[in-house]
C-alpha cells in the first residue's frame with residue numbers, strides 16, 4: 269500500500285522544496301519543524317500565516333497527522349507508560365515510554381502487525397497489515413512526548429513489526445529523528461532490533477547511522493531456532509552471525525543479542541554452554557552483549573517462562589564462560605508493557 273503525502277515524513281530539505289512548490293517562503297520550514305516536534309495542530313501555529321496553516325489542513329495537499337491516544341496505561345511501580353495509538357486509517361499500534369536514570373526512552377512500532385511469524389510473539393498473530401511511514405514512526409515519539417510532558421532522549425525499535433522489513437521508511441525515519449532541525453535524538457541512543465533479515469543487515473552496515481543493532485537470536489542452534497523463528501529457514505544462524513561480525517567490523521558498533529528464555533525450549537544449562545561457544549566462534553574477542561529476556565506470557569501461545577532461578581543459572585553460565593550477559597529488567601510488569609498484546613486484543617474485539 270502506498271502512503272498519502274505526509275508532512276511529518278519530510279526531511280528539512282524536502283520541506284523547504286515543498287514550501288517553494290506551494291508558493292510559501294522556505295524559511296518557514298524551521299518554524300514548521302519546531303511545531304511538528306511539539307505535536308501542534310495548524311491552529312496552534314501562532315507564527316505561521318493563515319494561508320499556510322490552511323494548506324497544512326488541506327487533505328488535497330497532504331496529511332498532517334499525529335498518532336492519537338486511544339488507551340494509556342501507566343505503571344504505578346516504575347512510571348512506564350504504554351500507549352495504544354490509532355493511525356489516520358484506524359490501524360492500532362503500541363509504543364511504550366520507559367524511565368531510566370539517564371533519561372526517557374521510547375519503544376516504537378514500525379509496522380501495523382508483523383509477518384515474521386515468531387512462535388512466541390503476540391505482534392505477529394494477525395499478520396502484517398501495512399508498513400508505517402517515517403512520519404508515523406516519528407509521530408509516536410511526538411505524541412508520546414507531548415502527553416508524557418518530559419523529553420524523550422532514546423529510541424528502541426522493538427515495538428510491533430520488523431524494522432528491516434520496512435527498510436526505506438525506517439531509514440528515512442532515522443535520518444529525520446537524529447537531525448538537529450527535528451527531534452535531534454542522538455544515534456547512540458537509538459537501537460534497531462531485527463529477527464535477522466541478513467540482506468538488510470548487510471545494507472544497513474553501509475548507511476553510516478551509528479545506532480545499536482540488536483539481533484533477536486533466541487536459540488543456540490538451527491534446529492531450535494527454526495522451531496520458533498521461521499526466518500531461520502531463509503537465513504540460518506551461520507549466515508546471520510557472519511553478517512553480524514561483518515557489521516561490527518565495518519561499523520565498530522558492538523552488537524547486542526536478545527535471547528528470550530522459554531521454559532523447556534531454549535533455557536537449559538547445556539544450551540547456555542552451546543550459546544557461549546557459538547558467540548566465541550563468530551566473534552572471538554570482539555565485544556558482544558547478550559540481553560536475556562524472561563518470556564512474557566502471551567495467551568494465544570503455549571510457551572511459558574522459566575523460574576527466576578533458571579534465568580539466573582543461564583545468565584551465570586554465560587558469564588562464567590566470559591560471555592557478557594545480563595537479564596533485562598522488566599519494566600511496567602503491572603501494565604503488561606511488552607508490545608503486541610494491546611493491538612491484538614483491541615483489533616480482534618474491535619473494542620477501542
Ligand code: SAH
Pocket residue numbers: 386388389390425426427428429430431461462463464482483484526528561562563564565566606
Ligand atoms: N521484529 C523485531 C523487533 C520487535 S520484537 C525483532 O524481532 O527483533 C522485540 C523483541 O521482543 C524481540 O527480541 C522479540 O523476539 C522479543 N519478543 C517477542 N515476543 C516476546 C515475548 N512474548 N516475550 C519476550 N520477548 C518477546
